[in-house]
Amino acid sequence: MSLHSVIEAILNRxxxxxxxxxxxxxxxxxxxxxxxxxxxxxxxxxxxxxxxLRVIQNAxxxxxxxEAVDPEAIETLVSQALTNxxxxxxEPSERILPNANHLTTDDTLLxxxxxxxxxxxxxxxxxVEAALKAKPMVKNVPYNGVQSGFGHRSIYSTxxxxxxxxxxxxxxxxxxxxxxxxTNAMEGAGQxxxxxxxxxxxxxxxxxxxxxxxxxxxxxxxxxxYDVIFDTETQSDLLAVFAMMFSAKSAKDGVNPMxxxxxxxxxxxxxxxxxxxxxxxxxxxxxxxxxxxxAQQTPLITAGTLQTLIHNSATAAHFGVTTTGHATRGPRSxxxxxxxxxxxxxxxxxEATCTAGRWLEVTDLxxxxxxxxxxxxxxxxxxxxxxxxxxxxxxxVRNITVAGNFYSMIKDVRDIGDSLHWNWxxxxxxxxxxxxxxxxxx
Amino acid sequence: MIETATAESVIHHGLDLGADFAEVYVEKNLxxxxxxxxxxxxxxxxxxxxxxxxxxxxxxxxxxxxxxQTDLDxxxxxxxxxxxxxxxxxxxxxxxxxxxxxxxxxxxxxxLSAADDVDSKIDYLLSANRAAKAASNQISQTRGMCKQRxxxxxxxxxxxxxxxxxxxxxxxTLTAIAAEGNEQATGQWGDGGLIGWEIKEQLDPQKTGHxxxxxxxxxxxxxxxxxxxxxxxxxxxxxxxxxxxxxxHLLETxxxxxxxxxxxxxxxxxxxxxxxxxxxxxxxQNEWGSINIDDEGMDTQRTQLIKDGRLTSFLVDxxxxxxxxxxxxxxxxxxxxxxxxxxxxxxxFIEPGEADFEDMIKSIDHGLYxxxxxxxxxxxxxxxxxxxxxxxxxxxxxxxxxxxxxxxxISTGPAVLxxxxxxxxxxxxxxxxxxxxxxxxxxxxxxxxxxxDDILVGGQE
Numbered sequence: 086m087s088l089h090s091v092i093e094a095i096l097n098r099x100x101x102x103x104x105x106x107x108x109x110x111x112x113x114x115x116x117x118x119x120x121x122x123x124x125x126x127x128x129x130x131x132x133x134x135x136x137x138l139r140v141i142q143n144a145x146x147x148x149x150x151x152e153a154v155d156p157e158a159i160e161t162l163v164s165q166a167l168t169n170x171x172x173x174x175x176e177p178s179e180r181i182l183p184n185a186n187h188l189t190t191d192d193t194l195l196x197x198x199x200x201x202x203x204x205x206x207x208x209x210x211x212x213v214e215a216a217l218k219a220k221p222m223v224k225n226v227p228y229n230g231v232q233s234g235f236g237h238r239s240i241y242s243t244x245x246x247x248x249x250x251x252x253x254x255x256x257x258x259x260x261x262x263x264x265x266x267x268t269n270a271m272e273g274a275g276q277x278x279x280x281x282x283x284x285x286x287x288x289x290x291x292x293x294x295x296x297x298x299x300x301x302x303x304x305x306x307x308x309x310x311y312d313v314i315f316d317t318e319t320q321s322d323l324l325a326v327f328a329m330m331f332s333a334k335s336a337k338d339g340v341n342p343m344x345x346x347x348x349x350x351x352x353x354x355x356x357x358x359x360x361x362x363x364x365x366x367x368x369x370x371x372x373x374x375x376x377x378x379x380a381q382q383t384p385l386i387t388a389g390t391l392q393t394l395i396h397n398s399a400t401a402a403h404f405g406v407t408t409t410g411h412a413t414r415g416p417r418s419x420x421x422x423x424x425x426x427x428x429x430x431x432x433x434x435x436e437a438t439c440t441a442g443r444w445l446e447v448t449d450l451x452x453x454x455x456x457x458x459x460x461x462x463x464x465x466x467x468x469x470x471x472x473x474x475x476x477x478x479x480x481x482v483r484n485i486t487v488a489g490n491f492y493s494m495i496k497d498v499r500d501i502g503d504s505l506h507w508n509w510x511x512x513x514x515x516x517x518x519x520x521x522x523x524x525x526x527x
Numbered sequence: 528m529i530e531t532a533t534a535e536s537v538i539h540h541g542l543d544l545g546a547d548f549a550e551v552y553v554e555k556n557l558x559x560x561x562x563x564x565x566x567x568x569x570x571x572x573x574x575x576x577x578x579x580x581x582x583x584x585x586x587x588x589x590x591x592x593x594x595x596q597t598d599l600d601x602x603x604x605x606x607x608x609x610x611x612x613x614x615x616x617x618x619x620x621x622x623x624x625x626x627x628x629x630x631x632x633x634x635x636x637x638x639l640s641a642a643d644d645v646d647s648k649i650d651y652l653l654s655a656n657r658a659a660k661a662a663s664n665q666i667s668q669t670r671g672m673c674k675q676r677x678x679x680x681x682x683x684x685x686x687x688x689x690x691x692x693x694x695x696x697x698x699x700t701l702t703a704i705a706a707e708g709n710e711q712a713t714g715q716w717g718d719g720g721l722i723g724w725e726i727k728e729q730l731d732p733q734k735t736g737h738x739x740x741x742x743x744x745x746x747x748x749x750x751x752x753x754x755x756x757x758x759x760x761x762x763x764x765x766x767x768x769x770x771x772x773x774x775x776h777l778l779e780t781x782x783x784x785x786x787x788x789x790x791x792x793x794x795x796x797x798x799x800x801x802x803x804x805x806x807x808x809x810x811x812q813n814e815w816g817s818i819n820i821d822d823e824g825m826d827t828q829r830t831q832l833i834k835d836g837r838l839t840s841f842l843v844d845x846x847x848x849x850x851x852x853x854x855x856x857x858x859x860x861x862x863x864x865x866x867x868x869x870x871x872x873x874x875x876f877i878e879p880g881e882a883d884f885e886d887m888i889k890s891i892d893h894g895l896y897x898x899x900x901x902x903x904x905x906x907x908x909x910x911x912x913x914x915x916x917x918x919x920x921x922x923x924x925x926x927x928x929x930x931x932x933x934x935x936x937i938s939t940g941p942a943v944l945x946x947x948x949x950x951x952x953x954x955x956x957x958x959x960x961x962x963x964x965x966x967x968x969x970x971x972x973x974x975x976x977x978x979x980d981d982i983l984v985g986g987q988e
Contacts, residue, residue, distance in 0.1 A: 121587075121785065130592040130608050131865065133578070150574035152595045153555075158575055169571035172561075172645050207612065227787035227908060262787060262908040271787075271908035305983075308754050338564055339668045340704060342711055419570050452913035455902035456935045460704060460711045463933035465752075465985045467913035484911070486754070486935050486985020526754035526985040 088134075091154050095138060096243050098163045104142035105181040106166070107242035109375070109416045111135050115234040118206055120214035120226075125207060127230075137416025138166045144177045145170040150416045178402035179420065184377045185245030194279075194365055196235070196251040201281035206231045209257065209286055216290045217261045222298065228260040228273065233281065246377045254368070255281045257289055263297035270303070270483075272296035272449075275509050277368065296448070299471075303483030305527030306472055312444040312499055313487060313523045316470075319450045320515055321508035324427060327491045329459040331385050333400035334422045340460055342492065346391050353498035354389035355432055356518070360411070362425035368511040369426030376412040380425055383409045389496075395422045427513040432501025437476070439500040439519050446471045446478070447487060462492035468525075486526045497521045528553045529579065529597050531624055534683040537581065537602045538621050542685055544606065545615035546583040546590075548845075551602075552822065553579050553681040554864040557639050561648040563671035565656055568649055580864035581605055585613045587850055591867040622687030629819045630826065633812055635695035635723035639677040644724045648673035651699060651732050658736025659703045665747065666740050667706040672717075673699045675724060682824040690824040696969060697726045698815070698958065701735050705743035712749070712932070714742025715917075719958040719969070722813040742899060742918050745930045752919060752931035752986025758894040759936060759979045760887045760922070765900045765957035767972035769979075770805055770877050772903040772912040773940040774798075778832055778840075779858070779870040780847025781964055782907035789910040789941055793838050799944035801836040802880055809857060809873035815958030816874040816971035823859035823868050830856045832875075836944075844870040862966025869965035876973030880950030887949050887978040889925040895934065895984055896920040896927050902959065910940035935985040943979060951976040 086094075092108060099106040117129040137150040140163075147170025151162045210231040217226045233255050240248040260273030274292040276284050315323055329335050336344035343351065362371040362380035371380040376398055384392040396404070397412030397420055413423040432439075451467035458464070465488035471478040502517035534551040541549030556576035562569040579602065583590040590609040594601055637644055652671030659669050676696040683689050698719025705712050716738035720726050761769055774790075782788035790798060799805075809818045809827030818827045823845050831839050843851070844859035847870045859868035888896065896919065903914025916934040920927045938946075956973035 125588055125612075127867070128588070128590045128609060128612070129867070130605060132594050132596075132605075133865075134595050137574075146570065148570065148572045151577075153575055153577040154595075158577075161575065165573045169573060169645075172568055172571045172649065174567035174569065203612070225786055227782070227785040260908075269789075269909050271906050338569075338670075340670075340711075342709065417572075417574060419572065451904055451906070451911070451937075452902075452915060452935055455904070455915040456913065456933075458713060458933065460713055461746075461932075463987075465915070465933045465935035465987070467911070467935060467937040467985070484937060484939075484983065486913075486937055486983065488752075488754070488933060488935070488985050488987045490933075490987075524751075524754060524985075524987045526983055 091159060092241055095159060095163055096241060099140055100243050102142065102167055104140045104167060105243045106138060106140040107181055107240060107246065109137045109414060110239040111236065111416050113234060113236040115232065116203065116206065117230060117232045118210040119230045120210040123211065123215060125210065135416045136162065138162055139414065139420065140166040140170050141179060141181060142167060142170050144175045145173045146176050146179050147173060148419055176399065179399035181242050181244050182376050182378065182398050183244050184242065186377060188248040188373050188377055190250050190372055192251055196253045197280055199253060199281055205281065206233065209284065213257065213259050213286050213290055217259060217294060220294050222263045222265050223294070224262045224264045226259055226261050229258065231257045240375060240377060248373060248377050253279055255279065255284055257284050259289060259293050261293050261297050263301055265301055268301055270297050270301045272300060277510050300469055300481045300483060303469055303481035305484050306480065306482050306525065308526045310522040311525045313447055313520050314439070314444055314517055315447045317506040318508050319447050320518065321513040322450060322453055324513065326453055326457045327459050328424055331395050331424065332422050333394035333396045333404060336394055337400050337403050342460060342462065343391060347393065349391055350389050351391045352386050352389040352495040355501050356386055356389055356495060356498060357430040358386045359384045359428055360395065360424050360426065361428045364426065364428070366507065366511065367426040367514065371425050374410045374412040375414040378408050378410045378412060380410040395424060397422050429505065429515045431503045431505055432516050434500045434502060436502040436504060436517050439502045439517050440473065441475055443474050444519065445482065445525060446473050462490040464489060464491060488524045494520050494523065528555055528679065528681055531689065533599055533602065535624065536599060537606060538683060538685045540603050541583045541606050541610065542619050542621055543617055544610040545613060545617060546585055546610060547619050548584040548685055550582040550684040551579065552864055555679045556863065557677045559639055559643045559675045561645055561652065561673045563649070563652040563656060565669050566653060571645055573643065576863060578864035581609070582867055583609055588613070589846060589867055593864050619685060621685045624683060624689040625687045626689045629690055629692045632810060632819055633721045633817055637724035638695050639675050647724065647727060651727055651730065652701065654732035655701045655736040658733045659701065659740040662737055662740035663744055665705045665707055665744060666703050668704040669739070670702045684824065688824045690820055692819050694721060694818070695723045697722055697724050699730055701739045703739035703743040705747040707747055710747060712743050712746035714739045714746060719815045720813045721815060721817045745918055746932050749930040749932035751988040752934040752984065753921065753988050754984060754986045756981055756983050758891045759982050759984065760894070760896045761900065761977055761979065762898040763953045763974055763976050764955040765959065765972060766897065767876050767957065767974035768900050768903055768914050769943065770974065771872065771875055771972045772905040772914055773938070773943045774805065775872045775875045776905050776963070777907050777910060777940050779842045780844060780851055780853065781869045783841050784847050784850035787908045790838060796838055797836045798838045798941065799833055799836040800947045802950050803833055803836055803944060803947050804878040805833040805876065806831055806878060807842060807873055807875045811874050814874045814956060814971050815969050816872065818873060821857045821859045822861045825855055825857040825859065827857045827873065842870045842872060844868055860965060860968050862968055866965040869963065871963060871965060871968055872961060872970045874956060874971035874973065876956060877950060877977065879952050879954035879975040882949035882951045884951055884953065884976050887951065887976065888922055888927060891922045892924055894922040896922050905940070912940060913937045931986060933987060936982050937985060938982045943982060946980045946982060947977055948980050949978040
C-alpha cells in the first residue's frame with residue numbers, strides 16, 4: 086500500500102465516521118558524525134516516517150500518531166483518535182479550517198541541492214577535532230559532531246488542504262575541555278546552514294578555542310547588583326524560555342500572565358519585538374503555519390506596549406480575533422502556537438554607548454530548563470562571562486548566579502544597541518540590550 | 528515484531544562487512560496521555576512508536592542507524608551504508624541465538640495493551656483538582672497529566688544474545704497555580720513507577736491536590752531568596768537530584784572513557800565526605816528508574832558507586848567497558864530505537880544516615896532549607912552543576928523562618944560531595960526524566976534530608 090493510498094484511506098475513514106480531521110506526515114533522513122582521537126567515534130544514519138492524526142467530532146478533539154503504516158496500525162490510529170475525542174471536553178473554537186489550498190515552499194531556498202559527499206563531512210568532523218586538539222592546553226574535544234538532515238512535512242485535511250514543506254539543514258558543533266594545571270573549562274560553539282559549504286570549520290575552531298582560553302581563569306565576583314548584557318546566544322535562549330508570554334494558547338489556558346495586558350506598557354518604551362517569518366535569512370522562515378494559514382509579520386511589543394498575542398485558528402476564535410498564522414502541530418502533539426523567528430527593531434544607541442561603564446557580560450547560562458518560572462517570571466541561573474569596563478574585559482567570571490524577574494527586567498532596561506545579531510541557530514535576530522541592576526551571587 | 532531470521536540475516540550482513548559486533552534493537556511503544564485543565568479534560572493523546580535500531584562496532588567506533596521499516600532489503604541497505612567507509616574482511620563470526628528469558632522483577636497488572644483506563648485517569652486527575660481547589664480560593668488553575676507507556680523490545684546481537692522485555696510505565700502529576708493580583712506561583716506533586724495503572728492504588732488524589740496547592744501557596748507568599756555562600760539543608764526524595772547532577776553523570780563511562788569527567792582517574796579515591804555512600808540500583812521493584820534488563824540485553828543489578836566516601840564503581844555499558852576495562856554494570860540505556868545505548872543512571876541515591884533533621888537545622892546560623900528541588904544540569908568535564916530550589920525557607924539562628932522563591936544552587940561535583948556533613952534517616956525516592964546522549968529516560972533520584980556545609984545560593988537579594 087503506497088503512502089498516498091494510506092493517507093487517502095485515513096482521511097476517508099475520518100469522513101466516514103462523521104468527523105473532520107487533519108493528518109501530518111513527517112519523513113526525513115539524517116547523518117550524524119562524531120570524532121574522537123583522530124577517528125570517527127560515531128557514524129549514524131537514520132530514516133524515519135510518522136503520521137499524526139487530529140480528529141474533531143461533536144466539537145471534541147482527539148489525536149493519535151503511528152510510526153507503523155500497516156493496515157492494523159492505520160485502523161488503530163483512526164479509532165484511537167476518535168475514541169480519544171470522545172473523552173475530551175468540548176472545544177467549539179477548534180475546527181478544521183475550510184482551506185482547500187495546495188501550498189508548497191520554495192525548495193531552492195529551504196532545500197537546496199547539496200553537492201557535498203560523506204567524505205567531505207567526515208573530513209570536516211576529523212579536522213575540527215584534530216585542529217582543536219592541536220591547540221595549547223586543549224585536553225580533549227569530548228563533544229563534537231557534524232550533522233546533515235533532510236525533512237519533508239506534508240499536511241492534509243478533510244477540507245482539502247495539501248501543504249508540503251521540504252527543508253535541508255547542516256550543522257556542526259564542538260566542545261573543548263581546556264586545562265591549565267588544576268584549572269579547567271569546557272566551552273563550545275555551533276554553526277547551522279542550509280548548505281554544507283556554508284559551514285566554516287576554521288571559524289568554529291577559533292571560536293571554541295578562544296572562548297575556552299578566555300574563560301579559563303574565571304572567578305566569582307562579589308555578590309551585588311550589576312548591569313547585565315547577555316550575549317547573542319544567551320539572550321536568545323533567555324527570551325525563548327519566556328516566549329510563553331506571547332502565547333494566546335497559554336492565555337486561553339489561564340497561565341499566561343500577559344493574558345489581560347494587551348495595550349499595556351509592559352516593557353521599556355525603546356523595546357519593540359516582532360515575529361518575522363518572511364525573513365529568509367532565518368531558519369524560522371515560513372510561508373504558512375501548521376494549519377496552512379498565512380504566516381505574517383506580527384508586532385508583539387511596540388515601543389514597550391504589548392500589541393498582540395500569537396494565535397492559531399482555535400485561540401483566535403476563542404478570543405474573537407483572526408489567526409496570526411502561528412499554529413504549531415507535530416504528529417505527536419495537539420494544536421498549539423509558536424513563534425517563527427523573533428526579531429527586534431534596532432535601539433537608539435550605538436553599542437559603544439550601551440557598553441559604557443562597568444557591566445557584566447553573560448556568555449553562558451545553565452539551568453535554563455529548571456531555573457525559570459514563565460508563569461511568575463522568576464528566574465535564577467548559573468552563569469559565566471566577563472566583568473567589563475566599557476569595551477574592555479577586565480575579569481573572566483565563573484561560578485556565579487544571575488537572578489531576577491523577567492517581566493520586571495524588560496521594563497528596567499538601561500540601553501538598547503542599534504545593531505541586530507542572529508543567534509547561531511538563526512531563530513532570533515536581536516540587538517544588544519543592557520538590563521539594569523540584576524542580582525548576581527558570587 | 529520481527530522474525531529471528533531477519534535479525535540473523537542483518538547481523539550476518541554486518542559481520543560479513545567486517546564489523547566486530549552487530550546488534551539489532553526492535554521497539555514497539557504504545558503511549559497514552561490524559562491531560563486536564565482544572566475541571567475539564569483538555570486532551571487524550573495516544574500513539575504507536577515503532578522502529579529498529581542497528582548498531583555495528585568496528586574497534587571503538589560505533590556505527591548506528593535506524594528505520595521504521597522492517598523489510599530485509601531496507602535493513603541491509605542501512606547496514607551497508609553504515610559500514611561503507613570501514614569495509615574489511617570478516618573478523619568475527621556470529622553465534623547462534625540463545626533465547627534467554629527475562630526475569631520479570633517488576634510485575635504490572637493494568638497494562639496499556641489490555642486497557643487504556645482513560646475513565647480512571649480522568650477520575651483521578653479531576654479528584655486531585657478538586658482537592659487543590661478546596662485548599663484555597665487562591666488556587667486559580669490546575670494542570671493534570673497521567674501518562675502511561677508500554678515499551679516492548681527485542682534485542683539480538685552477534686554474540687548470540689536474544690532477549691525480549693516489556694516495560695510498563697505509569698506516571699501522574701498535578702501542577703497547581705496560585706494567584707493573587709498580578710502575582711502567580713506554582714506547585715507540583717506526582718509520582719510514577721515501572722508499573723501498570725494499578726499505581727492508582729498508591730496515588731491519593733487528596734494528597735496530590737493538597738501538596739501541589741500547598742507548594743503553590745507557599746511560593747505565592749515567598750520573599751526573594753538571599754544570595755551568597757551558605758549552608759543548605761536539602762530535603763529528601765527529589766533533593767537527590769544534587770547527587771544525580773553533581774556526581775551521577777560524572778560516573779557514566781560515556782564521560783569517563785573520554786576523560787571528560789573530573790572523576791575519570793579517581794577509582795578507589797575518597798571523592799566524597801565519609802558520610803556519603805551512594806548506589807545506582809535497577810532492581811528496586813516497580814520503581815520508575817528500574818529495569819529488568821538494560822537496552823543491551825544485560826540483567827540489571829545494584830551498583831555501589833561510593834562507599835563511605837570512596838569511589839567504588841562507574842556506570843558501565845558495552846562500549847564504555849571496552850574503552851575503560853571496567854566490567855559492565857547493566858547500565859546501557861536509551862530513550863528509544865533512535866539512539867545508540869550509552870551508560871546511564873537507573874535509581875540513583877545517597878543511602879540514609881543517622882542524623883536528625885532538627886540537629887541539621889539547629890546547626891545553622893544563617894542558611895537555606897531547600898524542601899523541594901526542581902531539575903538541574905551538569906557539565907561533566909568541569910563538574911560544574913546547577914539545580915533549582917522550588918520550595919525554600921531561610922534558616923536563621925537554628926530555626927526555619929520564612930519561605931523564599933526562585934533560587935538556584937551551583938557548585939562543582941568534587942566540591943559539594945566533600946561538603947555533605949550530615950545525612951538523615953527520612954529516606955525517600957522521587958521520579959524524573961534524565962536527558963543525555965542517548966535521549967530522555969526515566970530515572971529515580973533519592974536521599975534522606977542532608978546538610979551541605981557550603982554552597983553558592985543564587986537568589987534575588
